[in-house]
Amino acid sequence: MQVVAAMTGPSGTSTSGWYARNVADETAEVPVTDPARLVFDEQALALADDVWRVARRLTRDPQAAEDLMQEAYTRAFRSWKQYEPGTNLRAWLLRIVHNLAIDNARKQQRQPEQLGLEADDYYLYDRLNGAAAPDVDRLIERLSPGPVLDALSELSLPFREVVVLVDLGDLSYQEAADVLEIPVGTVMSRLHRGRRVLKKALADHTDAEAA
């Protein structure tokens, strides 16, 4: 649907961005963008930090993340009409990011090993039960994020995605389930197993520091 400019007022009504570049001849009837599209654009661009946080951790390096962001936003602007106003736009954008990340992973055919995913559920419990159990608050305060980020990047994509979408993308279990098209129970169990690996990395790092 195309809205025709009803007001091509005196020169200088609008001087920047898309509008200015498209108003070449103000005497003619000028097609302008659907106002809903402008709203969508601004909202989507305002979420760039949030989407970046997720895209960055779904990829191995910053350049791949930038490529993913550009692909995702290109697709988002092209299919903006499929977005239903009033619903969670962040979740909508993250679904696009997820789909592209999956496509890229398939192309690369590279599945990293699932380090530590089979660890005992009570590993940490048993460990923290020891006499030399670390003071967690103190530990967190002075902890360098390196080990946790390394562990995160080593998680295989299905687990990493859930952790990233929930913990960094602030999606609820249900929203993450919708994005990934998996049951909520699967989101919870992947989250549980993914975080367990990160916790183990954190605990291992503490031991190394304490030693």
Added chain:
Amino acid sequence: MSTRVRSEACLHAQRCVQEYVDGTLVAEEVTVVDVHLAECPCCAKCYGLEVGVRTVMRKACDEPCPEGLRAELRRICDDCDCE
């Protein structure tokens, strides 16, 4: 490493840690867990770690979208001629 016998209360608390920290645990269960955490340092530490790992990750990942990329996204938006 010696493994202390895991009490029923500990097992319960360990099963609830994720939902507790994510705020999706039902209220009655939260009360049960709170009581246990007050008297079990080990479970309290496990819960601390559960929160901690996310705090650390969150802090580490809290980098804004690079400015160059932000400008590029704006350009992609402006160039998109779809309606």
